[in-house]
Amino acid sequence: MAMKRYSAFAIARQAMSYHLGWERAWGSPQPKKKYDVIIVGAGGHGLATAYYLGKNYGITNVAIIEKGWLGGGNTGRNTTIIRSNYLQDPSAAIYEKARSLYETMSQDLNYNVMFSPRGLLMLGQTEHEVRGYKRTVYANNLQGVETRWIGPDEVKKLVPIINIDGPRYPVLGALYQARGGTARHDAVAWGYARACSAMGMDVIQQCEVTGVKTEGGRVTGVETTKGFIGCDKLGMVVAGHASVLAEQAGFRLPIESLALQAMVSEPIKPCMDVVVMANTVHGYMSQSDKGEMVIGGGTDGFNNYTQRGSFHHIEETVRALIETFPMISRLKQLRQWGGIVDMTGDRSPILSKTPVEGIFVNCGWGTGGFKAIPGSGWAMAELMARGHSPLTEEFSMYRFREGKFIDESVAAGVAH
Amino acid sequence: MLTLECPCCGVKAEETELQAGGEAHLKRYGPGSTDEEFDGYMFSRKNPKGVHFERWRHAYGCGKWFLAARCTATLEVFGTYPAQSKEPPADLQAKIRAKRPNWEGYK
Numbered sequence: 001m002a003m004k005r006y007s008a009f010a011i012a013r014q015a016m017s018y019h020l021g022w023e024r025a026w027g028s029p030q031p032k033k034k035y036d037v038i039i040v041g042a043g044g045h046g047l048a049t050a051y052y053l054g055k056n057y058g059i060t061n062v063a064i065i066e067k068g069w070l071g072g073g074n075t076g077r078n079t080t081i082i083r084s085n086y087l088q089d090p091s092a093a094i095y096e097k098a099r100s101l102y103e104t105m106s107q108d109l110n111y112n113v114m115f116s117p118r119g120l121l122m123l124g125q126t127e128h129e130v131r132g133y134k135r136t137v138y139a140n141n142l143q144g145v146e147t148r149w150i151g152p153d154e155v156k157k158l159v160p161i162i163n164i165d166g167p168r169y170p171v172l173g174a175l176y177q178a179r180g181g182t183a184r185h186d187a188v189a190w191g192y193a194r195a196c197s198a199m200g201m202d203v204i205q206q207c208e209v210t211g212v213k214t215e216g217g218r219v220t221g222v223e224t225t226k227g228f229i230g231c232d233k234l235g236m237v238v239a240g241h242a243s244v245l246a247e248q249a250g251f252r253l254p255i256e257s258l259a260l261q262a263m264v265s266e267p268i269k270p271c272m273d274v275v276v277m278a279n280t281v282h283g284y285m286s287q288s289d290k291g292e293m294v295i296g297g298g299t300d301g302f303n304n305y306t307q308r309g310s311f312h313h314i315e316e317t318v319r320a321l322i323e324t325f326p327m328i329s330r331l332k333q334l335r336q337w338g339g340i341v342d343m344t345g346d347r348s349p350i351l352s353k354t355p356v357e358g359i360f361v362n363c364g365w366g367t368g369g370f371k372a373i374p375g376s377g378w379a380m381a382e383l384m385a386r387g388h389s390p391l392t393e394e395f396s397m398y399r400f401r402e403g404k405f406i407d408e409s410v411a412a413g414v415a416h
Numbered sequence: 417m418l419t420l421e422c423p424c425c426g427v428k429a430e431e432t433e434l435q436a437g438g439e440a441h442l443k444r445y446g447p448g449s450t451d452e453e454f455d456g457y458m459f460s461r462k463n464p465k466g467v468h469f470e471r472w473r474h475a476y477g478c479g480k481w482f483l484a485a486r487c488t489a490t491l492e493v494f495g496t497y498p499a500q501s502k503e504p505p506a507d508l509q510a511k512i513r514a515k516r517p518n519w520e521g522y523k
Contacts, residue, residue, distance in 0.1 A: 243463035254459035256438070257488070301436035302418070303488045305465045311417065312432050345459050401455035 003198030005110055025190060026197035031204050034230035035063045037384065038222060039237055040209050040245060042066035043075040044185075045362055045369065046237035047192035047203075048377020049384070054199040056378070057385035062201040063231075064193075065224060067208035071189030074239050077307075077339035078370040079262050079284065079296040081275055083120045083180035085147045087136045088406045090394035091348060092143040097391060098375025102183060105374060111191030113183045114289070118274055120180030121155060123324070125169035125280040133175040147177045161271050161327050168323060169280055182275060182286055188373055212249040212359070219249070219358035233384055234359045240305065240340030242363035251355045253363065254400050255342045258299040260367050261309035261317075263336035265328070267291030281320030285328075293328060295321060299341060299367060309338040341366050346399075348406035351380055351392035360384050361397065423496050425478035437471030439463075440483045441503060441522065465489050467512055467519050469504055472496075485512060 004010065004023060014021055037053060039046045042064045053059040066072075082102055084095035101108075102115045124130035133149065140147040152164045155174045164171035193203050204226070211223035212234070221230035236245050240257045267290050277284035282298040297317030300310050314336060322329045343366045344350060350364040362380045365372060379391035394406055418431040427433075439461050445453040462468075468488045473481050483501060485494040485508055494515070495508045504512075504522050513519055 241465070243461070244465050247462075247464075252456070252460040252462065254455075254461065256461050256463050257465075302431075302486075303436075303439075303463060303468055303470065304491070305488045306491055308491070310431055400459040401451050 003110075003194060006112075025194040026203050029202045029204065031063060031065070031202065031207065031224070031226050031229045034221070035202075036061040036231070037233045037235065038062070038229060038231040039064045039235040040222065041073075041237040041239070042070035042189070042193065042203055042205065043073045043237070043239065044071065044188050044192065044373035045239070045365070045376045045380070046235070047189055047196060048373050049235055049237055049362065049380040050196045050201055050377075051192045051199075052378045052381035053385060054196065054201060056381055059385060060199045060201055062196070063204055063229065064196060064201065065204045065207045065209065065222070065229070067206070067225075069205050070193050070203060071186055074339040074341065074369060075185055075189045075373075077262065077337055078185055079286065079294050080182040080185045080370060081120065081180070081277075081284065081286065082115070082117075082183055082371040083177050083275075084145050084371070085120075085122065085136060085140055085175055085177045085180070086145075086408060087139050088348075088408060089139075089143060090406050091408055092140065092145050094375045094379055094391045094395070095372055096143070096145050096375075097378060098372045099179065101374035101378065103179075105183075105188070105191070109191035109195050111187060111194055113187040113191055115181065115183040117179040117181040119158065120177045120275040120277070121150075121158065121174040122277045122279060123155070123171050124173045124175070125171060125278060127172070129280055130172050133173075136175055145177075146179060147175055150174050150176045158274050159272055159276055161325055162276070163324055163326050169278075171324070180275065182288075185370060188370075192377075209245060209248070212245070212356075214249065214356055217357050219356055232358060235362060235380065235384055236359065237362045237380070239342050239363060239365065239369065242342050242361065246354075246361065249354070249356050249359055253350065253361070253397060254345050255350075255364055256303055257305055257340050258302070258343055259304040259307065259309040259338045260296075260299045260341045261314055261336060261338045262294065262296040263314060263333050264288065264292035264294050265331040266334050268293070268331065271327070276324075278320065278324050281324065283317045283321040283324075285321055285325065292334060293331060299343065305340055307338045307340055341369075343367075346405035347408045349376070349395055350397045351376065351383060351389075351395040352397040353383075353387075354397065418491065418493070420472060420484050420493060421496050422474040422477060422480070423482045423498050424474065424480040427474070427477050429474055429477050433474065433476040435473040435475040437473055437481065440469040440471045467494070467516055467522075469522055471499070487516075
């Protein structure tokens with residue numbers, strides 16, 4: 001499907017004809033019999049994988065199949081935060097790759113993803129946390145990730161609505177990443193889908209995988225609700241349902257699926273132009289362009305596939321944030337929703353070959369997948385095209401067997 | 417809101433009283449086992465979309481561990497039973513099979 005470029009001229013041209021001439025951004029094809037590569041999951045990560053397979057490696061005989069609608073899973077359910085201030089080197093490498101790709105994504109895709117590097121603060125609210133974040137700053141400086149430690153006065157200057165005095169959790173400073181921020185989450189999926197479609201790839205929605213076919217330890221295709229589709233290589237990029245798909249292919253993953261919730265308030269006038277994460281009290285907040293306060297918290301504790309979380313978790317998140325941001329105490333909450341996140345034991349993702357030849361898995365992003373979308377797709381495409389990638393080396397699913405954890409759960413001290 | 421009846425003290429506890437402890441009936445492997453076995457026990461999880469057997473602790477009640485059968489796709493609770501059980505009680509398994517005819521069994 002040929003793609004007409006979006007531009008100011010295109011808008012002007014369309015304005016002459018009452019905007020009736022806009023074409024569909026991506027096609028809705030029926031599946032072919034066979035593809036070189038099938039990606040299961042048309043969320044951000046799946047679409048980005050397909051996009052970089054085409055862009056970086058010229059592999060365009062690709063189908064991205066999706067049981068719902070594209071970007072309807074966690075890509076449409078997150079709090080759109082983008083940062084790369086991780087402690088461990090492999091994490092910093094892939095998240096910083098992602099963050100740097102976000103910087104030019106709108107130009108690369110010719111689709112406005114509204115990347116807003118507005119700055120991101122992770123508050124230090126206990127001595128322990130302060131020491132942890134200072135360590136992260138030192139690590140980031142060595143990794144080439146630009147972060148710095150700022151004191152409470154600078155925090156107050158950046159976030160006038162914050163209460164730095166406590167009483168329970170005074171703000172002692174913050175880990176500040178000036179080029180962290182947010183982006184329009186749906187646009188990321190839509191932009192990638194449009195670019196994939198333009199390269200001749202098939203984005204097939206409403207098509208659920210019901211079985212994975214293998215022959216002699218090699219993948220041959222997938223059974224779907226739209227019939228059998230053959231492939232040489234299969235990429236599983238399905239987040240919360242990774243275990244279900246792996247089961248169909250005959251192996252297990254070190255993954256547990258949990259519900260994570262977020263919510264937005266009624267829209268208010270601009271009051272906070274940075275992202276603030278308060279990990280000691282389990283809450284984070286930013287203000288959307290519409291004026292809603294976007295709030296996220298921690299995961300529920302038990303396995304859950306329902307995209308509904310527990311009420312008491314919302315209550316805990318809000319209670320914690322009200323203490324840090326007293327002015328939000330009388331805000332009405334507009335919407336609340338849940339997504340199913342795939343948590344690994346060390347809270348780091350899995351980008352890996354699997355016991356089945358030709359099947360690659362990209363999952364385990366847990367509570368922090370959105371920020372990683374372009375980097376994850378970039379690395380996954382390299383892994384699928386070349387069989388190895390410097391960015392994915394440490395993220396093998398076999399690292400648990402080898403004890404080579406990338407322990408970000410201790411680094412963040414919280415789900416992240 | 418999730419409510420589980422603690423088989424130790426008989427209290428119908430709601431989830432803020434409880435602490436989830438992950439998949440139940442895992443076979444423990446220690447020194448002398450292979451890497452695969454140890455990895456399987458420590459990290460690999462069934463994580464099913466459907467019937468799930470799991471460990472819970474009545475953390476803000478009697479403090480005791482117990483086991484529960486629950487559906488992760490609907491949040492329906494099938495029942496709870498003592499932590500000392502080697503496998504889910506036969507009547508509980510029958511009850512689950514009646515409600516989920518396609519259930520492949522607890523293993």
